[in-house]
Amino acid sequence: MHISSTLVAATLPLMALASPSLIPRQASTKITVDPSKKYQTMDGFGFSAAFQRANLIVNLPEPKRTALLDILFSNTTGAGFTILRNGLGSTPNSNSDYMNTIEPTNPGSATATPKYVWDGKDSGQFWLSQQAVKYGVNTFYSNAWSAPGFMKTNNNDMNGGSLRDEWKQAYANYLIQYIQYYIDGGVPITHLGFLNEPDLSTSYASMLSNGQQAAAFIKVLRPSLDAANMSQVGIVCCESTGWGQAGNIYGGIKSSGADGQLAVVSSHEYTGRAGNSLSNTHPSWQTEYADLNGGWTTSWAGNGGAGDGMTWASNIYNAITRANVSAYLAWEGVQAPNPNTNEKLIKCDASNYEVSKRLWAFAQYSRTVRPGAVRLGTSGGNFQTTAFQNVDGSVAVNIINTGGSAATVSVGVTGLVPASAVSWLTDNSHDFTSTTLTVATDGSVSGSVPARAMVSFVLAAAAA
Ligand SMILES: *[C@@H]1O[C@H](CO)[C@@H](O)[C@H](O)[C@H]1NC(C)=O
Ligand SMILES: *[C@@H]1O[C@H](CO)[C@@H](O)[C@H](O)[C@H]1NC(C)=O
Ligand SMILES: *[C@@H]1O[C@H](CO)[C@@H](O)[C@H](O)[C@H]1NC(C)=O
16 A cells, blocks of 8 residues: 555645545555563353253254354354353243252252252253354353352342352352263363352342352362362352442452452443453453343444444453453343344344344454454554454454444554465444455555454464
């Protein structure tokens, strides 16, 4: 683009005299990536199929079922998700949306031998997890919303209440037994959470906790996991409703001396958006968020609403850049048409499915920024830009152009002359579609970034 910018410069005085608005605005924009500026290491991107949503996939007739799995997990044709967040049940039955427990009956006391029951299904999540393993998903997060009711102060797994002190060891054993069923089924659980939105009491499974209570349980859970040969399972806490609540409860965990036994600090974004780094010692994960109310939309850049795909690209961008997150998870991957909201990435009924652009917003990151990638500093360009170095040496540069003008963007990574480069585009008419790039001899890579679009450049490592 050096030639055209020279022409622009040469004609500028004349055009400026005539009318400033005639100056072409699609000038070449330069983005520079600085590999010496390193930020967080990424763990990946994912979603949940809790509340029996996994059954929607299990029950879908072939060949659609496999096609849907490809859209979620394939790293060559789909979103390439690498994190699956499973709901660990606490309810004695599977009525409506309930997630059933592996210990439906009270053994009589906290030290009595429990009677565990494994149905081999776990509301479809066991099968879904086994399929995900085949696609290379490597982060499996088991997350309990509550302990079974008989372990709690309100004798109910719903409507809040908290874990009774004397049941801490029994609850730890219970969580470990659940994980063991998955490990025995070939699903390597890597993360475990024992709370969900502990600042909120709901009419579905819910359990309240403050930081001190969470710390007291972590001090029992961590050694129990280690004793069960599960030292590879990291404890995630605390799935707060929002960022402010997450800061509060994590503060309590730290002041109660359990920080060292934690692996990941997590939060949702419902009551407070991801605005600051939660921890400077552990990865922060945004583990659940969705537009719960907006009417179902598959648009990328429609009215700029909470369900638009481009809004979701920006949600992920903001959490990564402002809150230092290493993982970003959607709430439901799939959900039935009722409620007809944007709570899900994919709408799915008994015979068909429909994919929203929110999924392709995730794909732009998930497909190009693989687990283990390190975020790098960038400068230049009036876009929402992030860059990452993958474990294989490739550099992904993710550019969201929320503006109304297309641009030709040239990306240079200091010190890198890539062997090759590819780029991917999502906008109103493309779903992670391959586009053309030009590699200059100095190693910079140029391509088009349309208005209201997200484009990801991936520069392969330098030739050996
Ligand atoms: C893509 O998925 C396959 C499994 O289907 C896995 O072997 C491979 O490592 C994955 N590639 C990347 C870059 O994650
Ligand atoms: C411990 O767990 C690892 C997997 O994390 C497994 O390979 C090993 O066989 C287990 N050892 C025992 C004694 O169960
Ligand atoms: C960002 O997170 C990493 C852990 O993933 C941590 O080491 C680092 O200190 C965090 N940065 C800030 C500014 O908190």
